[in-house]
Amino acid sequence: xxxxxxxxxxxxxxxxxxxxxLEIPEGSLTALLGPSGSGKSTLLRIIAGLETxxxxxxxxxxxxTTAISPQERNIxxxxxxxxxxxxxxxxxxxxxxxxxxxxxKAEITSRVDELLGIVGLSGYQDRxxxxxxxxxxxxxxxxxxxAVEPRVLLLDEPFGALDANVRAELRAWLRRLHxxxxxxxxxxxxxxxxxxxxxxxxxxxxxxxIEQNGPPRELYDKxxxxxxxxFLGPVATLGGVMVRPHDLRISSDPSDGAFEAQITRVVxxxxxxxxxxxxxxxxSVWVQVTRADAEMLEAEPGDIVWVSTHVDAxxxxxxxxxxxxxxx
Amino acid sequence: MMTTRRSTKYGLRFIALAYLAILxxxxxxxxxxxxxxxxxxxxxxxxxxxxxxxxxxxxxEVTLIAVPLNTVLGILAALVLTxxxxxxxxxxxxxxxLPFAISPIVVGLSLIFVYGQTGWFGSxxxxxxxxxIFSVPGIVLATIFVTLPFVVREVVPVLIEVGDEQEQAAATxxxxxxxxxxxxxxxxxxxxxxxxxxxxTARAIGEFGAVSVVSGKISGQTETMTxxxxxxxxxxxVSGAYAASALLAVIALITLLGMTVLNPRKDPS
Numbered sequence: 001x002x003x004x005x006x007x008x009x010x011x012x013x014x015x016x017x018x019x020x021x022l023e024i025p026e027g028s029l030t031a032l033l034g035p036s037g038s039g040k041s042t043l044l045r046i047i048a049g050l051e052t053x054x055x056x057x058x059x060x061x062x063x064x065t066t067a068i069s070p071q072e073r074n075i076x077x078x079x080x081x082x083x084x085x086x087x088x089x090x091x092x093x094x095x096x097x098x099x100x101x102x103x104x105k106a107e108i109t110s111r112v113d114e115l116l117g118i119v120g121l122s123g124y125q126d127r128x129x130x131x132x133x134x135x136x137x138x139x140x141x142x143x144x145x146x147a148v149e150p151r152v153l154l155l156d157e158p159f160g161a162l163d164a165n166v167r168a169e170l171r172a173w174l175r176r177l178h179x180x181x182x183x184x185x186x187x188x189x190x191x192x193x194x195x196x197x198x199x200x201x202x203x204x205x206x207x208x209x210i211e212q213n214g215p216p217r218e219l220y221d222k223x224x225x226x227x228x229x230x231f232l233g234p235v236a237t238l239g240g241v242m243v244r245p246h247d248l249r250i251s252s253d254p255s256d257g258a259f260e261a262q263i264t265r266v267v268x269x270x271x272x273x274x275x276x277x278x279x280x281x282x283x284s285v286w287v288q289v290t291r292a293d294a295e296m297l298e299a300e301p302g303d304i305v306w307v308s309t310h311v312d313a314x315x316x317x318x319x320x321x322x323x324x325x326x327x328x
Numbered sequence: 329m330m331t332t333r334r335s336t337k338y339g340l341r342f343i344a345l346a347y348l349a350i351l352x353x354x355x356x357x358x359x360x361x362x363x364x365x366x367x368x369x370x371x372x373x374x375x376x377x378x379x380x381x382x383x384x385x386x387x388x389e390v391t392l393i394a395v396p397l398n399t400v401l402g403i404l405a406a407l408v409l410t411x412x413x414x415x416x417x418x419x420x421x422x423x424x425x426l427p428f429a430i431s432p433i434v435v436g437l438s439l440i441f442v443y444g445q446t447g448w449f450g451s452x453x454x455x456x457x458x459x460x461i462f463s464v465p466g467i468v469l470a471t472i473f474v475t476l477p478f479v480v481r482e483v484v485p486v487l488i489e490v491g492d493e494q495e496q497a498a499a500t501x502x503x504x505x506x507x508x509x510x511x512x513x514x515x516x517x518x519x520x521x522x523x524x525x526x527x528x529t530a531r532a533i534g535e536f537g538a539v540s541v542v543s544g545k546i547s548g549q550t551e552t553m554t555x556x557x558x559x560x561x562x563x564x565x566v567s568g569a570y571a572a573s574a575l576l577a578v579i580a581l582i583t584l585l586g587m588t589v590l591n592p593r594k595d596p597s
Contacts, residue, residue: 050496070499083497087515096511097501141497148501 001026002047002152002184007056009042016042017053018208024152024201029178029185031195033231034205040188041156043205047186048077048154061151076145076183080157082137084129090116090140091125097148115143118177135166142174146181153185159194171198192232196220204228226317236285238309242317245288247310250275252297258306261285266299275299277307356577363574366567374571379547383556384575386464390552391532394471398528402479403521407513409480410487411495427476435473436541439466462544467552470538475531479524486520487513526587530580 002024009017017039024030032040045051047058049070057066065073085093091112092099098108116122119139129137138158145153158174159167175198178185189195195202196216203213204227212224223229229242236245239259251258261277264284273294275287285307289297299305363371374380409421427435443460444450453460460466494516498508514521536554543550545559553576561569 048500050500070496071502071504073500074502075500077497077500079493079497081493083493085494085497085512096498096503100502100507144497144501 001059001061002186003059004043004047005057005059007043007046007053007058009039009046009051009053015208017046020056020208020210022203022210022213024184024186026184027182028200029175029187029198030201030203031199032186032188032205033190033192033195033202035190035231037207038205039208040190040205044154044156044186044188047152048075049073050077074148074151076148076150076153078138078141078145078153078155078158080160082129082134082141082161084132084137084141086129088128089125090121090127090129090132093129093140094143094147096144101148111147112143115147116140118146118180119143120173133166134162135170138162138170139173142177146183150183153183155185155187157188157190160189167194174198196232204231206231223317229317234288236287237283238279238285238307240318241309243309245274245286248285248287249308249310250277250287250289250293250297250299251306251308252303254306255308258308259285261305261307263299263301263303263305265301266294268294273299275305277305279307359570359573359577363567363570370567371571371574374568375575379551380556380572382548383551383553383572386467386551387533387553390464390468390471391529393468394475394532395525395528398472398475399479399521399525402476402524403483403514403517405480406483406487406517409484411492424477424480427474432470432474432535432537432539433541436470436538439469439473439538439542443469461542462546463550466542467539467550470542471532471535474535474538475528478528478531479521482520482524482527483517486517490516523587526583529583533579533583534576 003022005021007017007020008015020039020043022043032043034040042051046053047060049058049065049068053066057064059065060073060075070077085096088096094112094115095108098111103111112125113122116124119142121136121139121143124132124136124140129140132140142158155174159170162170171194174187178198187195187199199216201214202216202219204211204219206227212219212228219228220232223232226242229235234245235242236248237243238248254260259279261279263275263277265274265276267274267276268291271291273289273291275289275294276284277287278284287307297305375384405420405424409417409424440447440461442448442450443453443466445454445461447461450461458465460469490513494512495508498512503511534554535552536558539552540555540558543552543555545551545555547559551559553572557569557572557576560566560572
């Protein structure tokens with residue numbers, strides 16, 4: 001388990017972290033999710049010992065590591081830009097931590113081969129990092145971090161420098177790897193889809209603080225505030241409340257609590273159809289409907305429709321002041 | 329430059345080569361020609377006189393002290409300049425370039441002001457039995473001073489380009505600072521260091537101005553190769569001056585060759 005208590009950190013005038021406390025359960029895969037500048041990478045680097053907090057404590061597996069150097073924390077750290085040792089072969093990269101710990105040669109060789117098998121780089125032992133693709137380099141970096149049998153694995157935007165298709169492939173692969181290896185893993189990302197897809201828990205960060213911490217479903221369905229709601233998925237505003245566009249209903253007949261609107265645009269995105277409309281007051285709203293519903297409605301730009309919230313199914317927040325409570 | 333006409337291309341090449349020829353190949357070639365004109369036997373005699381042999385070994389000795397010292401301190405200074413932040417860093421960055429900016433003669437004179445008989449600690453050093461000026465320590469000091477910036481200036485850009493992520497990764501994998509330096513940092517800057525060493529060596533062997541002021545030019549004691557060349561030339565021993573110059577040129581060529589042999593063996597990256 002990783003726990004941080006009351007961590008604060010300033011860089012000059014910038015308050016990167018403000019009294020942050022968080023517990024990451026043993027064996028879980030947890031995401032620190034937030035926009036850039038929210039403090040998520042700083043928190044990860046403080047847990048690794050690469051930054052020193054101004055105040056607060058870091059506890060890894062029950063041991064207070066706040067004053068311990070990164071060398072002695074026994075963590076695995078994976079960087080966004082791989083940090084591959086360019087002058088070493090793949091074998092020497094992965095073996096580095098074990099060589100430092102002066103393990104026997106035979107043990108190192110068999111462990112390196114085993115790890116390269118796990119990350120799908122068997123046969124690449126004698127290559128140099130420059131001869132690998134970005135995805136392969138990052139998998140090598142993961143094998144290197146896992147080689148020292150770390151107590152926790154810390155990943156700083158590990159897929160951020162990769163192409164979209166490689167990224168999707170690697171994150172599915174990381175989830176499977178975690179199910180095999182079970183090491184407590186903390187992943188920093190600004191990609192909510194990535195966090196939703198592969199993690200057990202998400203801690204949403206904003207402006208140096210944790211806004212909410214819980215399983216992905218819980219955060220999506222019961223966001224603590226407007227920030228979490230809008231960061232975790234698409235949001236539309238109707239009649240002063242925030243609502244998910246797929247929780248809005250659109251009809252050609254008026255009904256109680258429905259708002260009259262004129263369709264301005266219909267976008268077909270395969271299965272999903274986005275209907276954009278303008279309310280009587282000039283406010284615009286968009287509704288996400290299925291292709292079948294859109295065809296039943298025969299929605300065309302210029303049509304007058306009635307938009308309502310599908311209250312029992314969804315989540316709504318007052319679109320008013322910051323930090324307010326759910327209304328539904 | 330796909331559309332450059334042939335005549336323009338060859339014209340540019342001709343100008344570049346002609347420039348090199350007039351300024352470099354002709355004078356150096358002429359020295360070698362004039363040196364060999366009286367015959368190899370004569371050359372051998374000129375460079376094996378006791379004074380010449382002593383000058384040769386003194387030059388090597390001074391180089392072997394100054395270059396390793398400036399290599400170690402240069403790498404340290406480059407690390408401090410790139411991997412830490414402190415007040416006065418910009419000042420330090422500028423001060424390191426001073427030996428490039430200051431005339432070597434001024435360097436020599438300032439050493440006399442500090443270490444000379446009437447200098448700041450000249451008399452204290454003399455009481456302790458140490459003579460710096462008009463002695464080998466002065467020559468070493470002057471050479472260290474003029475070759476100080478080379479390694480720093482070659483290594484700093486490499487350190488900046490490499491970045492510190494690999495070093496951080498090594499730290500998280502359990503490597504101590506020294507292990508990280510030896511296994512990660514040093515291998516990634518080795519070409520910068522090698523180039524800095526070659527430049528420092530060439531300058532240390534060829535330094536004249538600062539050494540000339542502090543050495544006292546005592547034949548067989550404080551006379552380096554460059555000083556020997558000057559003395560012989562001044563004494564109308566032209567063939568002797570040419571022979572010593574040729575030897576200097578050959579040492580410089582060997583240094584540069586060493587560099588060229590080292591350089592193509594780059595990383596597979």
